[in-house]
Amino acid sequence: MGLPTLPAEIFDEIIHVIAHDWDHGPFAVVEDQEYGSDMSWFLKRFDYVVMDQFLMAAKGLNLILYKGLLSMEPVGSALAMVERLLRLLANSCLQNTTRRNRRYISANAIAVGTKAAVNSLAQPGSQDGEDPDTIRRMYFDALVAINMVHMRLRLRNLLQEDYSEEGVLEEKKQESSTVLALAAAAYLGRIDHMERLIAMGADIQGNPSNEWTCPPVMAAALGGQVKTLEHISRCRIDLAGQTDPNGNGALHFAAMGGHTETVKYLIKAGAEPDSQNKSSERPINWAVGAGQLHIFRQLLTRQGARKIGEWSPELLFIRAAKGGHGHIVAELSKRLSKTVLECILVDAMENGSTQVLRTLVESMSDTRPKININYQGSFGRTPLTFAAFFGDIRLVALLLARRDVKKAHIDEEGHTPLIVAARNDNLGALCLLLADPEATADMWRQNIFGQTMLSFAARWGHLNIVERLLDPALGVPKEVVGRAIQLAVRELPGPEGVHTLNTDRIRDGVMLMKDYAAKRGWLLESSSFSSEREEDDNDDPS
Template identity: 25%
Template sequence: MGNFKSRPNVSCADELKKKISESYSLFRSRAIEDLRPIEKDWTEIQLVCGKGEYNEVVELITEKNKHEKTDGGLTLLHIVGIYGGSRTLIKFLLEKGLKPDALSRRQFTALHLAAYRGDAECVQCLLESPDTDVNLAGNSGLTALHIAAMCGFQEIAEVLIDNGAKINMQDAVNFTPLHIACNFGNDKVVSLLVSHRADVNAAGGVGDRPLHLACSRGHLQVTKLLVEAPQQPAEVNVKDDEEHYPIHFCCKSGHLNVLSYLLDKQALPHVCNIYGDTPLHLACYSGKVEIVKHLISVTGCESLSKENIFSETPLHSACTSGRSLELIKYLLEHPNVNINYQGKDGHTALHSACYHGHIRVVQFLLECGADMNLVACAEMSGGVDKKEEQTPLMWAYEQGHDTIVTLLKHHKRPQDESACGDYSQPGGEGSYVSVPSPLGKLKSMTREKIDVLQLRSSLPRYFQLQITDLDFQEPIGSGSFGKVYKGKYLGKTVAIKRYRASSFGCKSDVDMFCREVAILSKLNSSYVISFVGASLDDPSNFAIVTQFVAGGSLFSILHEQKRVIDLQSKLTVATDVAKGMAYLHNLPQPIIHRDLNSHNILLDENGHAVVADFGESRFLLSEEDNMTKQPGNLRWMAPEIFTQCTKYSIKADVFSFSLCIWELLSGELPFAHLKPAAAAAEMAYHTTRPPIAVTFPKPIVALLQRCWNASADDRPEFKEIVPILEECKQSQVAALLNNSTVPSLKEEEEGEEDGQTSPPIAGNVMALRTHWEQEASKNSSVPIDELRRRLQFPQVDKNGYVSDPLSTLGISVTIEQTKKLLESAINQSQS
């Protein structure tokens, strides 16, 4: 029997489909980026190819320039295809030896882009070349046929099939072109693929068939094409890996027309998935009233009494979702539906509504006669043989739903006039149901309350503070837990992390609070946040007090204040963070942070950094410990955590650290153009990493590549990272590149007027900058004064980030030029 309280909100199939949807959205955005190239940096031959000028291309093309590529990796053939060039021009370029299978930086061939554009003529012309591989997989493992199926281009799909496209080839998530056409509802392409004997029962990444996708999306015509396929009809009752039938998906999504069709085709109406959910359960969880009515009217009431593994009937399910009072009313009209029915674990529909905080549902159930004194049996922390009985009120109390607790305490029924609860006074009005006392009776004590009591007994007294001793000042941050304030304690400025008043009833918040206090109390390093104490006495006043770090978070400095940080300071921050993480990882009982990102790196007024926020951290008992899935911020998350692995190590922190270093050096968010989940998916499933700039020191580049290695075992430990950073920080190249040693133009002019000479290092840096300006003036029409102004006041891009100082010169500087200039400056300093 499953535990109702641990029921996942979505199934594994739902999670995968969400990631697949994000993957296809990312695919589309990348294709559009390739189809909208930036022309300002193009060469002359690239520009005339874009215009489709055949005669000019013939005149300009040479053996040297015919293989030129744009910054995005687009060849001349890509460019002609993007702009719909003539067949004559495409054939000419193919005859000149251009490879049609060359991939752009975003993993597209000219054939992929032509198929995405719907340019049938260009596709046909490219396929006439014997060098064109019609089945070449590009971005996300998609072939040209997959792309045509996604976009609904029947003519192009037919041309591709006629030229040898494999009709059942699978992409990165094991989807065939038929899967994709069904998902996007392109019935003409589906009809074409079915007529060419595509496998209508091919299994995707979690065993999902094309019919599952069509029913989930509500594509009736596509569903009919699959079920009525003449050669090989789709199985109406086929199951995926979680034993979902197509009828499960259409009921969950609320597609009445598809449901009627499936039932006419002998779909089984009362089948269960591995969670014990019937189609009626899923319709109730989703609040689909019309689906429920149709199912019961056509197939009978058999499913009304079925429980899933979480001890929930359809009535429980409707109350769990709380989406429709009309649905709950309809279910209660049936004579075989009992409002007080208790599942195998004893919980009623009222328990479900209370647990999820649906106050309108709770009110309605009470008015309909729901018994608030019935109890569910929950396992206590002492072992499987120990049970505690919990009323609906206790479930609401546990989850912090104060309004429901109040409603239940004061709800009065006529038959209960003589009843007297724990809070009622003789002869007065009060509660008519047993409720837990504010301190929590042993009988109703939850595991979270036990954790708090254990923390109180183990935490040294000097760490246990009174909330009245804290002087709260202005708020400086907030989160799902509550707010962070600047404040005073015993005359010292501190940071106070104040938890919400309802946190005592919320398991995740209490876990985080207890774990963070337990960890902070064990730490003693100048590179991690210092613990002052915690307020533990009153659940409504939970608070964690730490040192106040005046500089704020690295995230705020980089992306909100948009401050320019010189390289030497960046390396100081990186080194401090590495030392802090090395300290955590090498304690007798190691600590894995699990949420290392720029929000949790704080800087003091001297530019030194400390690691903070240990709410997601935990003590690591062994390398084989089972870990929580996906803790922390997705944008900085290690691939092994994002992919649902529950056995990961301290090397996950190393990956997050590498993204922080990249962010520090570049001044930009990792994958800023993507949402956090899409960024994590890109790193995990496509092994994509942020781009390396020319200005990054070489030792740091090598370190980054090791730290964000896809294999956790191949990443270095922090005790190895620290000396690398310290050596880089102390190197002369780092000192030369350090912007803080470059005097402003005003300071230089004042120094010259006063007859002062610059210190040796400043003089060499000035010489280096002058050399840069001379090189720039040779290759740019920008006046020298304007170049100096750009160096002194870097530009800000459209996203509000400070641009690379070198890019503000408006010139292209090669690595070899950089090397020569640095060597020149070093030689001058030595002489």
């Protein structure tokens, strides 16, 4: 599932309610027994990776298990969602309808810069198309493109707020507003507009000390405007030496934009391909993150193949994989050693990045793999276990199609991929596993806490999973059904308990299992139907 198509009001709720008030991110909420099932019906309609990338990064959470999702290039679908959200917020700022009077710096920058461009450049009634609506559309889109650079670096920049009394991008301040409009003009290659804005007081150097106002040099490089860069150079601006507050040079922006001629021009002007920003990122990192294979090759060729070892190839690979840039992944795979690829596998497993895992599997030969596809990470979990956990159907299918994958692997807690898929309500992954004879070799086994995949599904109200597992063809044993009913009944609230949406699903699951048992004439122990919530040392604390 890609970017969901939903009304602006729902995205508004995502921004103002979920992203700000959610303390644990979507995975934690879905797994929380008190609140999880009430929210899962909503979250299941989204790509988990999209929501996890956006919400957790926006909130700036520091969860150990998912920390890797915050450190690398966001996945493409997350960026698509963020761009849509950014446009919605910027439009709200432009129309002065921002909810709760929050001042989001990036969205406000787009609105302020667009208004400044309309006020300074629009010529109502003119014959050359420079009417207010045309200017508004041009400059709004340009400023969105410029501000998306911030989002690529840190998704939570979308929700960065300005708490100062007046605001660093106060639209009444001529300096801030015209600098924003000037950057957009440079991005668009409108030298005529730049000259008019400079005549009105805009500084051709921009405001390099403010990370929210992109200097014209960087904007022109991002837009691939060589003639604009030549014009700026004639104004005695050092194209090679100027950087933004984060240490990014014009070459970083040109690489991200994918502009071969601009890269060539900047290198000729003295820009260093090996230059690093404050995060130790080189222009090639930005090219890879944006999927610019031709720029990757251009920079690598210029520096020599030996440079690949100095440029953290494992980070380049992860960045390309998360961005969905398979063409760059294929190029890197030819150059990376087994040791580096195994490091990437470990990082992807520990940080829950199924997209990186999927890319690794796709790049490996079934007969001559470079790495151990059954590598065991934390708690003895393999790539297939992680794929089942996150419900990545494509990855599950890829792994099941391989002859060298251990499909019924048991981790340190006694979980097989089947149990993990049922536990996490991942029906698609579960169905794929159930269709594989090797994966179902011991399907009704218990984990070390005495839980089966049916008891997990029943306890957590995963009604679709319960229905699937009660398929007569699967032959669920009598004792498995009895134990699942017993554990599920304990999750139901007592007379004083709180009735939730999940309560109905658990009760419906119990009824399904009782009907299944009744049709087979099974007499289950009365304790199986007890509503008491007694303690059980064998119950799974997770």
